[in-house]
Amino acid sequence: MLRAPAEIKYADELDYLESIDTGFKPFSWRLSPRMVRIFVLGSERSDGLDREIPQKWFGDRGFVERSIVTLASDRGLLLIGDPGTGKSWLAELLAAAVSRNSTLVVQGTAGTTEDHIKYSWNVSMVIAKGQSRESMIPSPIMTAMEQGVIGRFEELTRSTSDVQDALISILSEKYVSIPELDDDNIVFAQPGFSVIATANSRDRGVNDLSSALKRRFNFVRIPVVTNKKSEAEIVRFRTAELLRRHQIDLELPPTLLDILLQSFADLRAAAASATSDDDKLESALSTAEQIGVLEDAILHSRFFGDSTLKAATLAGSMVGSLARRSPEDLAILNKYLHGVVEPRSRQDDSGSWREFLDGGRDAIATLS
Amino acid sequence: MSDAVMSDAVMSDAVMSDAVMSPFAPLREQLASAAAAFGDGLVDDVEQALRTDVEIFPVCHHSPASALAMVRRLREKQPKVVYLELCEDLRPVLEELRNCRLPVALQAFASDIDGFPPEWAPLSVIAPITESSAEYQAIAYALDTPGVEIVLVDRSVDHVFQWEPRAGAADVGIEIGDLRPGFAALEEHLLHHGKVRHWSEWWDQYVEQPLSGADYDTYRQVMVLIGSLFRRLGPEGHQVDEDRERYMWTRMREHLAATGTDPAECLYVCGAFHAASPVMDEHLDISPRTSTAWLYGLIPSSHSAIEEQFGLAPGSVSIAAATWSKSLRRGRLTPYTLGGRSKRAASPPGTPAETDTEPETEDRLSGFLTRPPVLDGFDEAELLGWCVEIVRLARRNGYLASTADAIAVYETSILLAGMRGRKRPTPYDFQDAAVTCIEKDVVPGRRDVRRLCEILLGGDKIGQVGYDSLPPLARDVLDRLQPLGLDLEKRTIQRALIDLDAHPELEPCSHLLWILRRLLPDDAVRPIMGSRRLGERSHQESWDLAIGRNQRSIIELGYEGVTIEQVLEQRLRRTCWDEKATAATALDAVEDSILYLRNRRFTDELGARAVELLAGERTVDDAPEVLGRIRRLLAHYRAVEPELPAWAKSFVTTGYAHYCTLLPTAFAEEETGVRQVGAMLGFLFTMESLALSLGCDRTQLELAVQQSRPEAPAKVALLWTAHFQLGLLSMAGLRERMIELLGNPLVVPSVPQYVSGFVQALESAPTLTPFVVEVLSRAFGRLPDDVLLPWLPKLITTLRAQAPELVPMLVREAGRTFPARLADVDSFTPPWLERVPAKVITPPASQPVGELLAVHPGTVAAVAGLLGCEPVTIAGAGGEVAGLLAAHPETGEAVAGVLAVV
Numbered sequence A: 001m002l003r004a005p006a007e008i009k010y011a012d013e014l015d016y017l018e019s020i021d022t023g024f025k026p027f028s029w030r031l032s033p034r035m036v037r038i039f040v041l042g043s044e045r046s047d048g049l050d051r052e053i054p055q056k057w058f059g060d061r062g063f064v065e066r067s068i069v070t071l072a073s074d075r076g077l078l079l080i081g082d083p084g085t086g087k088s089w090l091a092e093l094l095a096a097a098v099s100r101n102s103t104l105v106v107q108g109t110a111g112t113t114e115d116h117i118k119y120s121w122n123v124s125m126v127i128a129k130g131q132s133r134e135s136m137i138p139s140p141i142m143t144a145m146e147q148g149v150i151g152r153f154e155e156l157t158r159s160t161s162d163v164q165d166a167l168i169s170i171l172s173e174k175y176v177s178i179p180e181l182d183d184d185n186i187v188f189a190q191p192g193f194s195v196i197a198t199a200n201s202r203d204r205g206v207n208d209l210s211s212a213l214k215r216r217f218n219f220v221r222i223p224v225v226t227n228k229k230s231e232a233e234i235v236r237f238r239t240a241e242l243l244r245r246h247q248i249d250l251e252l253p254p255t256l257l258d259i260l261l262q263s264f265a266d267l268r269a270a271a272a273s274a275t276s277d278d279d280k281l282e283s284a285l286s287t288a289e290q291i292g293v294l295e296d297a298i299l300h301s302r303f304f305g306d307s308t309l310k311a312a313t314l315a316g317s318m319v320g321s322l323a324r325r326s327p328e329d330l331a332i333l334n335k336y337l338h339g340v341v342e343p344r345s346r347q348d349d350s351g352s353w354r355e356f357l358d359g360g361r362d363a364i365a366t367l368s
Numbered sequence B: 001m002s003d004a005v006m007s008d009a010v011m012s013d014a015v016m017s018d019a020v021m022s023p024f025a026p027l028r029e030q031l032a033s034a035a036a037a038f039g040d041g042l043v044d045d046v047e048q049a050l051r052t053d054v055e056i057f058p059v060c061h062h063s064p065a066s067a068l069a070m071v072r073r074l075r076e077k078q079p080k081v082v083y084l085e086l087c088e089d090l091r092p093v094l095e096e097l098r099n100c101r102l103p104v105a106l107q108a109f110a111s112d113i114d115g116f117p118p119e120w121a122p123l124s125v126i127a128p129i130t131e132s133s134a135e136y137q138a139i140a141y142a143l144d145t146p147g148v149e150i151v152l153v154d155r156s157v158d159h160v161f162q163w164e165p166r167a168g169a170a171d172v173g174i175e176i177g178d179l180r181p182g183f184a185a186l187e188e189h190l191l192h193h194g195k196v197r198h199w200s201e202w203w204d205q206y207v208e209q210p211l212s213g214a215d216y217d218t219y220r221q222v223m224v225l226i227g228s229l230f231r232r233l234g235p236e237g238h239q240v241d242e243d244r245e246r247y248m249w250t251r252m253r254e255h256l257a258a259t260g261t262d263p264a265e266c267l268y269v270c271g272a273f274h275a276a277s278p279v280m281d282e283h284l285d286i287s288p289r290t291s292t293a294w295l296y297g298l299i300p301s302s303h304s305a306i307e308e309q310f311g312l313a314p315g316s317v318s319i320a321a322a323t324w325s326k327s328l329r330r331g332r333l334t335p336y337t338l339g340g341r342s343k344r345a346a347s348p349p350g351t352p353a354e355t356d357t358e359p360e361t362e363d364r365l366s367g368f369l370t371r372p373p374v375l376d377g378f379d380e381a382e383l384l385g386w387c388v389e390i391v392r393l394a395r396r397n398g399y400l401a402s403t404a405d406a407i408a409v410y411e412t413s414i415l416l417a418g419m420r421g422r423k424r425p426t427p428y429d430f431q432d433a434a435v436t437c438i439e440k441d442v443v444p445g446r447r448d449v450r451r452l453c454e455i456l457l458g459g460d461k462i463g464q465v466g467y468d469s470l471p472p473l474a475r476d477v478l479d480r481l482q483p484l485g486l487d488l489e490k491r492t493i494q495r496a497l498i499d500l501d502a503h504p505e506l507e508p509c510s511h512l513l514w515i516l517r518r519l520l521p522d523d524a525v526r527p528i529m530g531s532r533r534l535g536e537r538s539h540q541e542s543w544d545l546a547i548g549r550n551q552r553s554i555i556e557l558g559y560e561g562v563t564i565e566q567v568l569e570q571r572l573r574r575t576c577w578d579e580k581a582t583a584a585t586a587l588d589a590v591e592d593s594i595l596y597l598r599n600r601r602f603t604d605e606l607g608a609r610a611v612e613l614l615a616g617e618r619t620v621d622d623a624p625e626v627l628g629r630i631r632r633l634l635a636h637y638r639a640v641e642p643e644l645p646a647w648a649k650s651f652v653t654t655g656y657a658h659y660c661t662l663l664p665t666a667f668a669e670e671e672t673g674v675r676q677v678g679a680m681l682g683f684l685f686t687m688e689s690l691a692l693s694l695g696c697d698r699t700q701l702e703l704a705v706q707q708s709r710p711e712a713p714a715k716v717a718l719l720w721t722a723h724f725q726l727g728l729l730s731m732a733g734l735r736e737r738m739i740e741l742l743g744n745p746l747v748v749p750s751v752p753q754y755v756s757g758f759v760q761a762l763e764s765a766p767t768l769t770p771f772v773v774e775v776l777s778r779a780f781g782r783l784p785d786d787v788l789l790p791w792l793p794k795l796i797t798t799l800r801a802q803a804p805e806l807v808p809m810l811v812r813e814a815g816r817t818f819p820a821r822l823a824d825v826d827s828f829t830p831p832w833l834e835r836v837p838a839k840v841i842t843p844p845a846s847q848p849v850g851e852l853l854a855v856h857p858g859t860v861a862a863v864a865g866l867l868g869c870e871p872v873t874i875a876g877a878g879g880e881v882a883g884l885l886a887a888h889p890e891t892g893e894a895v896a897g898v899l900a901v902v
Helices: A011-020 A033-041 A061-072 A087-099 A123-129 A140-147 A161-172 A211-215 A228-246 A254-273 A287-303 A311-322 A328-347 A352-367 B002-018 B025-051 B064-077 B088-099 B134-144 B157-163 B184-194 B199-212 B216-233 B239-259 B303-310 B316-331 B365-370 B380-396 B403-419 B427-438 B449-456 B472-480 B504-519 B551-558 B564-576 B583-597 B600-616 B623-640 B646-668 B674-686 B688-693 B698-707 B713-726 B731-743 B748-761 B766-782 B785-802 B807-817 B848-855 B857-867 B880-887 B889-901
Strands: A076-081 A105-107 A119-121 A136-138 A150-154 A175-177 A186-188 A194-200 A217-222 B055-059 B081-087 B104-110 B123-129 B149-154 B266-271 B295-300 B494-499 B525-529 B540-545
Touching (some): A011 A033, A033 A087, A061 A087, A061 A194, A061 B403, A061 B427, A140 A150, A140 A161, A161 A175, A161 A194, A211 A217, A228 A287, A254 A287, A254 A311, A287 A311, A311 A328, A311 A352, B025 B055, B025 B216, B064 B134, B064 B199, B064 B266, B081 B134, B088 B104, B123 B157, B123 B303, B134 B149, B184 B199, B199 B216, B239 B266, B380 B403, B380 B427, B472 B504, B472 B551, B494 B504, B504 B564, B564 B583, B600 B646, B623 B646, B646 B674, B688 B698, B731 B766, B766 B807, B848 B857, B880 B889
Parallel strands (some): A076 A194, A105 A150, B081 B149
Antiparallel strands (some): A119 A136, A175 A186, B494 B540
């Protein structure tokens, strides 16, 4: 499997936690809230477990606690934040921990229709046998209702308001009626059903949520990670995972990680002080973006290089992934390289910044 | 806490099992013994603190548990003397606490410093006091119980700066019982494992709550243990702390020896950190204070200010206050309060409830440390109340919150507390729950849910210093503003309407308000209508007063003097005699003095200082300000006084001589700007007649102008106008030079600079306005675009910044010169291009002079040339007109008749 969902990937951890869990489990939850917390945030010595559970989501612990508690109440959970802040990952982990199924996902797009969150019909079967429960295709949300598990709705604000409105009745009445059928025409949600939605705060204003829908969700806002230590953790964690997936055996030198984190921190500071959109990189400079840059650099050096990650390759990947608009983004990166990296490379003895600078210059020269 | 104990146990087990063979045995032994010594040290500290002759009462700041234990202990023990860890020289201020609404802060303030580096001034030390603090309970008990003495034993505020020099200008905050690990990593560890976000929350959950119901022995032992732990784990450098402890114990022993009090009747209230002190028996030779004069007073404080100053979590002080009042209710305790509201102790004073022999110390620590914290029972009614209230508050602040949200918040709080291992949701859990359920993607109003929760849980309480405890100046201000009939102690903004025509008796109030406006921060006293400038008087004024909110600023003014006028006088004096003072600042002070103080002698003194400063100045950077200000002042004196004051005369003569002397250098020097030179010339020409009447010599100016050899184009233009003013250059000559400039392709790029020079010249020669309009018009017409376009914006910004008062003049002149309607543009010829036809002046027919002039036109032409006019031709007496008039004399007679009648 190219990318196993969390419940398969961490199946043994979940089994272990379930086996030792003595706490109260709300509804049909597989783990108690405390164990869900341990699964997501990792175990401490004071938790008294005999095996270590690694941390899987990095960020303020309060957010995770609030999210878990929301799922145990009768409201849906809406994770809102900038792109690349780990909303979907947190949603997946929570769904996996609570119901061992994180795959009941509806992706919100401009083309999402009401059928995608309720049900649709298998047309040939309807023609052959007429409308019945067999010829009905339930949506992931409806499946989650029937099974009493967590359903996920990605990018809620990308879908149009009529689709959003269909969620209101699901979240408040907790049933879906199927008027086409004469009997057995209501699907009731089983205990344990809840919805985790994610929304991109950059999309505000595209399809604003109605206040009726807002009321049925608890909002947990996830900020961009700016703490350098936890960001380093996240990048290291996700990259290790990616390397494993690509079966690449490559050492990630700590200096290069520092260079990457530092340059993103610099660019973020520059974006924060920019006065117009033209002075700002189009990218949100999220942690996910950093991981993307690093992955690109690793793959590049694996397949086209000598299997060691170099600062120049990293710079090339960074320029390649951040320069989306020509000439604005290129100009900003050029300014950054000459204004910030160059003075730094003169002070730095190890030569990594120097190499980074040269790599970046080459990349910009190629692109412009 | 239990972690530490557990790991000790694990370690000692390991030592027992395989200490024999391992090559690491010596190291292991060493570490084990270090650990054992550490543990023993903690227990020793506790034992030592409990054994002292003076009973030590360890406290922690903003800890309701401390305050509760204090109330109980005071009731039980009824000590005769209370020693308190607080700067000893703050003692007199304590009495003033009676008149205040807490929280207030004791303040020591010094602006005249002696013995510290002068750049530290002003020094300020602030010790905030809240009602829910143990120290306030001790103070209230001691001050209100007859026969009880309170002795402050900590170093004086002077020693605070002697021992811990800091250069920052901010207030230095001091608090009794600052208890927080000095070791960032330890704090982080505790927070991480305690699953809490902030130190205040950790403290509340792991120390505060378990201790709130504990008996006195447990309380005391636990506090000393924590103090000892933080002391031992903290970074090195307890020198200052140990010195302070020596200081306190020295003072206590001195007091005991001097009064002969029985140590058993004393109570020593100090931070838990100092309870575990190894230096209790040592003596300190107390160094003398510096000769800095300290002033003491009370200023209002607030919960948020305390949180900010001491780095506590927002809302934590309010939560502590709420917990305190709740525990009081539950424990049916009466706290000690100062002032008329004081309720006397339940048991009669002087008879301790029990004998305090305490022969043996019982170990309460083991029990406390091994049991999980005993938390309060779940208080359903309280949580429900909070939930309903937060929804109400949220609705009022624009959130779409409903009863459903109240239910959700309630449920979420309980779930959150459960997940964090607490039976009862703490205020912090409740806050998180409310944020989860009510906060959506945007905050509709000014406050977000987190802030609303803080308001709900007690809100920011702001103290107030009562009238009787205010310094004389502040009382004086309030008294003098009494006629306005406003309650100035209120914290809201009050609108004062003053009709000075109808109520002339309010004049002094208005005057005081203007002085306050000058001295206080911007938002304290704001005029909405009315202004005060030289030569102006308002008929009506309206003011927004926020005096109650700015109590602190007024109190701090009180440290500078006894009346507000005195403070202003001192400040003006200080500005004028400052090292950086210039003539311009001194003139400003003179103006302020005239406006606000109306003290002729003082004004004259400042004026004399301005003359002195002007004579001593070697640069002319301030010339524009000097010119503007002295013009205003002269106009004022001419209007209100029969004669100019001596200093003003002296200023004009000194200025005339001074600027004449500096003129050639100013013209030549590159650093001196055109504006400055323009202002100098303005001073010299506009004040010339006054200066000459006071005995100056015009030759000085003429020489100075002739010596000037400017190179910069703008200054050259200025010099030309100076020549024109002095009559060395005619208008025609000036115009000719200008035309020459525009015609010379090599000079064209610098023409704009010449024009700027001419504009600046308006300062000294308003009569040149038509010429400047002409110059501008010609420049706009003739300059090529690549010169003109970059210059235009610069011209506008320069005019706006440097010559705002000249612009209306120019605009008016331009309006006169140019056609007002579009139709007239085609036929428009600028006045300077009009070929003035040689004017024919007809002299009266029978005058010999006219005839003479007509016969010898050379004389007239020469005079006209001198005056810069076109020569005129004088028609002779025998012209056609004369013939016609002679032929028809009746016309002339009729006109003569009409003229005679009119």
